[in-house]
Amino acid sequence: MDPYRTNKVTHSILEVLGELLQSHVKDPRVGFVTLGGVKLNRDHSVAEVYFSVMGEGANPQESLLGLKKARGFLQARLGKTLGMRTTPELRFVYDESLTRGEELDVLLKDLKGKGEFLTDAEKKKQMCLDDLQPPKLLLTALRLAKVVWVVPHHNPDPDAMGSALALGEALAAMGRQVRVLGYPDAPIGLLDMPGFEYLLNSDDAPAAFTADPPDTVVLVDCHRIDRTGPLEETLARCETRLAVDHHIVSGRRAPEPGWIESRACSTCTLLYQVISELAKGDRVDDDDTDGDAPFEMTVDMATNLYAGLVNDTGGFRFDNTAPFSFELARRLSAMGVDTAQVAAQTLHRYRRAGIELMQRVLATFQWYDQGRILALHATRAMLEETRGSMTDTEGFVNIATAVDGVRYVIFLKETGDDTWRASLRVRGEGDVQAVAARYGGGGHRAAAGCTIEGELNAVVDDLVAQLAAMSR
Numbered sequence: 522m523d524p525y526r527t528n529k530v531t532h533s534i535l536e537v538l539g540e541l542l543q544s545h546v547k548d549p550r551v552g553f554v555t556l557g558g559v560k561l562n563r564d565h566s567v568a569e570v571y572f573s574v575m576g577e578g579a580n581p582q583e584s585l586l587g588l589k590k591a592r593g594f595l596q597a598r599l600g601k602t603l604g605m606r607t608t609p610e611l612r613f614v615y616d617e618s619l620t621r622g623e624e625l626d627v628l629l630k631d632l633k634g635k636g637e638f639l640t641d642a643e644k645k646k647q648m649c650l651d652d653l654q655p656p657k658l659l660l661t662a663l664r665l666a667k668v669v670w671v672v673p674h675h676n677p678d679p680d681a682m683g684s685a686l687a688l689g690e691a692l693a694a695m696g697r698q699v700r701v702l703g704y705p706d707a708p709i710g711l712l713d714m715p716g717f718e719y720l721l722n723s724d725d726a727p728a729a730f731t732a733d734p735p736d737t738v739v740l741v742d743c744h745r746i747d748r749t750g751p752l753e754e755t756l757a758r759c760e761t762r763l764a765v766d767h768h769i770v771s772g773r774r775a776p777e778p779g780w781i782e783s784r785a786c787s788t789c790t791l792l793y794q795v796i797s798e799l800a801k802g803d804r805v806d807d808d809d810t811d812g813d814a815p816f817e818m819t820v821d822m823a824t825n826l827y828a829g830l831v832n833d834t835g836g837f838r839f840d841n842t843a844p845f846s847f848e849l850a851r852r853l854s855a856m857g858v859d860t861a862q863v864a865a866q867t868l869h870r871y872r873r874a875g876i877e878l879m880q881r882v883l884a885t886f887q888w889y890d891q892g893r894i895l896a897l898h899a900t901r902a903m904l905e906e907t908r909g910s911m912t913d914t915e916g917f918v919n920i921a922t923a924v925d926g927v928r929y930v931i932f933l934k935e936t937g938d939d940t941w942r943a944s945l946r947v948r949g950e951g952d953v954q955a956v957a958a959r960y961g962g963g964g965h966r967a968a969a970g971c972t973i974e975g976e977l978n979a980v981v982d983d984l985v986a987q988l989a990a991m992s993r
């Protein structure tokens with residue numbers, strides 16, 4: 522609804538209700554009532570009417586009963602007076618913060634200032650980078666940690682790895698004992714990220730844990746340990762686990778505490794804010810040696826953060842890109858990040874085996890639903906022929922989403938006998954996260970993944986049917 526119209530309607534409702542209460546409702550309990558404001562829901566089917574009670578003998582509960590009794594009458598008269606086709610359902614809400622002196626205009630201005638009349642998309646457009654602030658609890662927990670493992674999700678992308686490496690370096694700058702975890706068979710895009718060579722490989726993690734157990738585990742770009750594949754069992758041995766993530770929370774298992782903010786375009790966006798806060802230190806004065814000294818964010822940290830930002834926004838092409846994405850890009854670039862090199866090394870880079878694999882995957886493209894759905898797949902046989910790996914398929918899905926007329930993309934990667942890792946994408950409206958969640962997967966509205974068992978054609982048919990149903 523047009524915010525101007527909503528504003529006008531709430532004004533009118535308040536005016537008419539005020540008059541009706543004064544002149545037509547004789548219930549003594551209502552005599553103390555002052556109306557403070559009206560809030561309409563988006564389709565104007567419900568109006569919350571805020572009231573306070575004034576004067577000696579005022580009793581909010583009693584007044585509310587009186588208002589509820591008069592509701593039918595008020596609603597009917599309101600509709601008639603304002604000539605509304607459908608009158609919003611009135612819900613009375615007691616609000617003690619309202620006082621007689623508060624003008625409605627002030628209230629409305631306040632609501633407007635808080636963005637009450639804006640859609641989520643409009644709010645995101647207005648957000649600044651510094652509107653994203655890490656919870657105090659997360660910062661405190663990070664400061665309390667002494668031996669820390671920073672862990673990206675299994676099959677890490679540059680956002681997961683950039684987050685882990687940047688946070689690892691920051692915690693090391695604070696004098697913490699830090700290990701950043703990695704997995705075997707990393708995609709080529711990760712190899713040149715600063716600090717990549719120091720990763721603790723997941724194969725060595727169980728022994729390392731026994732030798733020198735961490736007191737804190739920080740998951741990045743994921744919020745549950747079951748997303749860390751081979752590390753899950755080891756990480757479960759550490760009781761203090763935190764998460765910084767921008768994925769949508771779904772499924773029954775609770776996320777680890779920390780900071781989960783799905784409006785962020787990348788987890789690196791969140792980590793930039795976390796590291797900026799940590800970098801301030803927490804010493805009370807110069808003699809305070811208990812607290813952490815301030816430190817500077819290094820170009821290496823910034824480079825890793827930029828890698829996550831540029832990859833998760835698809836080079837600022839995906840619709841998760843917001844004004845604050847460019848704000849972060851500007852800050853990181855100004856710090857000295859070689860943005861062209863990061864993009865070349867992490868975003869647009871293929872091994873020769875990867876290109877040979879691409880030739881085979883391109884040959885599997887199949888169009889469904891009048892060209893709106895495109896399915897493709899990579900098999901283990903293709904990997905053998907090309908001596909490539911599944912990590913070489915990074916980015917293939919973006920080629921598919923760039924095909925004119927295609928709305929949904931299904932990319933299936935064979936991970937075992939009749940077992941497929943599905944990457945789902947939607948361009949424009951639609952929610953592939955909801956489909957992935959049905960198979961126990963998850964992700965974002967426009968990009969999600971899950972594992973599905975079954976014969977290839979049956980799996981494709983299932984997914985096509987669900988996506989086609991969604992676009993109707």
Ligand SMILES: [Mn+2]
Nearest residue numbers: 680742788833
């Ligand atoms: Mn991410």
